[in-house]
Amino acid sequence: MTSKISTSLIPALLKMKCPQCRKGNAFKDPNPYHLKHLGDMNALCPVCKLNFRPEPGFYFGGAVVSYPLMVGFNLLVAITFYLIVGDIFNHFLSLMLTFTIATTLVAPVMFRYSRMIFLYIVVRYKGAKE
Numbered sequence: 351m352t353s354k355i356s357t358s359l360i361p362a363l364l365k366m367k368c369p370q371c372r373k374g375n376a377f378k379d380p381n382p383y384h385l386k387h388l389g390d391m392n393a394l395c396p397v398c399k400l401n402f403r404p405e406p407g408f409y410f411g412g413a414v415v416s417y418p419l420m421v422g423f424n425l426l427v428a429i430t431f432y433l434i435v436g437d438i439f440n441h442f443l444s445l446m447l448t449f450t451i452a453t454t455l456v457a458p459v460m461f462r463y464s465r466m467i468f469l470y471i472v473v474r475y476k477g478a479k480e
Contacts, residue, residue, distance in 0.1 A: 359475075366466050369473040371398035376466060382458040389461070400473065409465050411472070416464035420453065423460065427452045 362372035366380070374397035379387040391402045428438065431448055435441050 357475075359470075363463075363466060363470055366462060368395040368398060368400055368402075369466075369470040370400040370476050371395060372475060373397045374400075376402060376469070377462065382462050385458065388458055389465075391465075398476070402469075409468065412461075412464040412468040415467045415471075416460060419460050419464055419467075423456060424449055424453065 357372045359372075362369075366376050368374040368376055374392070374395035376391055376395070378390045378392055382388060393403055394401055427449060428445065431441075431445055432438050435444070438445055
């Protein structure tokens with residue numbers, strides 16, 4: 351019997367597991383900062399054999415997820431900047447520099463999570479094949 355924790359939605363999504371069985375790894379390299387292999391996904395889930403490449407251009411739908419993720423992230427950066435500095439308009443160039451650095455650092459992670467969230471929206475959970 352599988353444990354409930356290992357197949358829960360949020361932990362499986364955070365660990366970038368297959369949305370169908372929530373056990374197999376979706377990406378070949380778990381580190382998103384290995385930029386050479388940033389978008390390298392397994393062709394099939396190693397556990398349930400879900401096709402991670404169902405059709406050409408499938409992950410363009412990830413852009414629909416990526417946009418609100420990055421807007422939300424940059425909103426948090428702006429709020430944090432305001433709480434630290436106390437004024438946004440008089441420090442506009444500093445804010446833009448902060449946005450640039452923060453967005454550059456988080457972009458590989460957001461790229462992967464936008465793909466995974468899109469995949470979780472499209473694919474239903476069926477459980478692991480024993």
